[in-house]
Amino acid sequence: MGRLWEDHRLTIMAVGALLVGLLMSVYVVPEEEQVVIVRTGEPVGTVNTPGGTKGPGLYLRAPFIDKVVRIERRLLDLEMNDEEVLSNDQQRLLVNAFARFRISDPVRMVERAGSTEGVRSALEPILNSVLRQELGRRTFQAMLTAERGSALANVRANLDRQARQYGAEVVDVKIMRTDLPDAPLQSAFRRMESDREREARAIRAQGGRDARIIRAEADAEAASIYADAFGKDAEFYDFYRAMQSYDTTFGPAREGEAPKGESSIILSPDNEYLRQFRGRR
Structure with a gap:
């Protein structure tokens, strides 16, 4: 019985080892x-x-x-984030670019790079270098025109030629963004803001000067009208000015004015200020 159990145990171990080896x-x-x-x-x-x-x-x-x-058989990405590049017109540009590639010769890739991450590590400085060389031959304005397409075609061809030694094939290169660095941009924005503020101050000063001139001319015209009215009918002018004074002193608050509140004025019956109420002129 013991011998049989030992045989079963050995058989189970052999089958288990066979399964593990197979897996x-x-x-x-x-x-x-x-x-x-x-x-x-x-x-x-x-x-x-x-x-x-x-x-x-x-x-x-x-x-x-x-x-x-x-x-991977699918396309792989290679990114270059915000690298500073000097253009032909000496503009310092921040370039954000990416490339797409696939592994076309996996045996060479294993021999030269070991893995796809090894390919990425090898191609990143190459992409940086060929972009600097290509953009360094062109002005910043040229990169905003159709010339950008030919520049990217040259970058793709140069990068692909280098990538072949790692068993990779570059199928596309794109520049997502080409900007001036933050410092020059901020300086330009500050200059623009300062210029606009200076223009606003000049406009406000001109407006204030024009307002003072218009106000002075209006006051002079009003004074002339009052003087003419006083010369034509002195009694009517005196009556009109008294009514204005009474309205300002005793009348209700006009729209937009603060309420006058409750107040009392004690005057003697023969006060000169109230002569219009007594019909005396």
Whole structure:
């Protein structure tokens, strides 16, 4: 009985080891990936690569010996954020650019860069360099015209030529933004703001001067009218001015004026100020 149990235990262990070995040997290659099999540091096979005979599916490898390196078949991004570039007209520009590339030779990529991140690390300074060279031959204004397209075509061609040595193919290069640095922009904005404030002060000063002239002319005209009225009918002018004074003193508050409140004025019946109420002129 003991011998039988020992045989069963050994069988179970053997089956378990076989299953573990099988699981470690099997790998799946999806449609969006390509695979390079590396053995003792050297590529020995590929799956689902451009021009290859093996497509996506289920495959076996030697466990503990073969290493599966998975590589994207889709387009990959390479970004360059806010790098300062000197244009041909000596303008310091902040350039935000990106490139799209794919791995076209995965074996070379594994040999030269090891992984897609290694490719990115190798291409970033190259993208920076070719952009500086290309934009350095053009003015800032030229980068705002159709000439920008030819500049980007040259950048893509130069970057692609360098990327081939890492098994990559550059399919597109775009500049998302080309601006002057913040410091010159802020200085320009401050200059514009100062100029507008100076113009506003000049306009306000001119308006104040015109207002004083108009007010003085109006006062002079009013004084002339009053003088003419006084000369034609002195009694009527005296009556009119008295009514204005009474209205200001005793009348209700006009629209827009503060309420006058309750107040009392004590005057003697024969006060000269009230002579119009008594019908005396």
